[in-house]
Amino acid sequence: GAQKVITDLTTPSQRADALGKLGLCFGIGIIIGSALGGVLSTKFGIFVPTYIGLVGNLINTTIAMVWMPLQAKPKSDHRVTEHSNVFSIREILRLMKFPGVMEVFIVKAFAGLPAGLFLIMFSIISMDFFGLEAVGSGYLMSYFGVLQMVVQGLVVGKLTNHCTEGTLLRLSVFVFAGVGLGMSLMRTVWHYCIIAVPLVFAFSTLGTITDSILTKAVPSSDTGTMLGICASVQPLTRTVGPTIGGVLYKQFGVSSFGYLQLIVNIGLFVYLLKSKIPLREMKSK
Numbered sequence: 001g002a003q004k005v006i007t008d009l010t011t012p013s014q015r016a017d018a019l020g021k022l023g024l025c026f027g028i029g030i031i032i033g034s035a036l037g038g039v040l041s042t043k044f045g046i047f048v049p050t051y052i053g054l055v056g057n058l059i060n061t062t063i064a065m066v067w068m069p070l071q072a073k074p075k076s077d078h079r080v081t082e083h084s085n086v087f088s089i090r091e092i093l094r095l096m097k098f099p100g101v102m103e104v105f106i107v108k109a110f111a112g113l114p115a116g117l118f119l120i121m122f123s124i125i126s127m128d129f130f131g132l133e134a135v136g137s138g139y140l141m142s143y144f145g146v147l148q149m150v151v152q153g154l155v156v157g158k159l160t161n162h163c164t165e166g167t168l169l170r171l172s173v174f175v176f177a178g179v180g181l182g183m184s185l186m187r188t189v190w191h192y193c194i195i196a197v198p199l200v201f202a203f204s205t206l207g208t209i210t211d212s213i214l215t216k217a218v219p220s221s222d223t224g225t226m227l228g229i230c231a232s233v234q235p236l237t238r239t240v241g242p243t244i245g246g247v248l249y250k251q252f253g254v255s256s257f258g259y260l261q262l263i264v265n266i267g268l269f270v271y272l273l274k275s276k277i278p279l280r281e282m283k284s285k
Helices: 002-009 010-042 047-073 091-097 102-110 111-122 122-128 134-160 165-185 189-217 220-231 233-252 255-274
Strands: none
Touching: 002 189, 010 047, 010 134, 010 255, 091 102, 091 220, 102 111, 102 165, 102 189, 102 220, 111 122, 111 165, 111 189, 111 233, 111 255, 122 134, 134 165, 165 189, 165 255, 189 220, 189 255, 233 255
């Protein structure tokens, strides 16, 4: 919903920068939530963070349903009626037929999948492979959140002003391949702290740039549906991730995530070099 509002309120040239700054909110949540969750679960029990999360979500729901509609100011001269249905297979196939949409969506879905599997298994890996306790794992996730906040809020926006979106898309895939090589050689938690920097950069850049490209590639009345399709990639990874990630970790170890990341992204990088993806705006002004 927040992404949809951002796409409506910004021009195409400002969209990537604005979507990147939106990530600041999520970064702050990860920082505070991860550190606080680790401390509370250790001192007061594993269910305490759940109770606090429940109360927080009730407050957020009240704000979203009561306060925000009262603050909204509808504009009669800027009204778009959408009849799209994100759950319609026919609708999804229709959007995939727009120039460049299918190619970019393939890259979005597969480039970060191996790293996503690793992050889904991270709570287990941090304790089993790195030997951390709940507090240490929480602090490590907070570190990940700080990196995400800095990259999405400061770095991605600056890059969109100097580089084309096609260049940034290829760069994120190339960095993902390098991250895969690093993950395959990772042995200690300090190695992970180093690898996390390019990992967050690749994740943030890929997500922001692909969302920007895909919303520009479809009519304005379809941006909500397109964002919904884009947002479905992460829940899908979380659905199949524990099963696939568990098999990889148990059978082949942590390095298997890195090798898979390296192979997949080398293939995608070659694919991007050979394919001609039409972009509506090549560079932010």
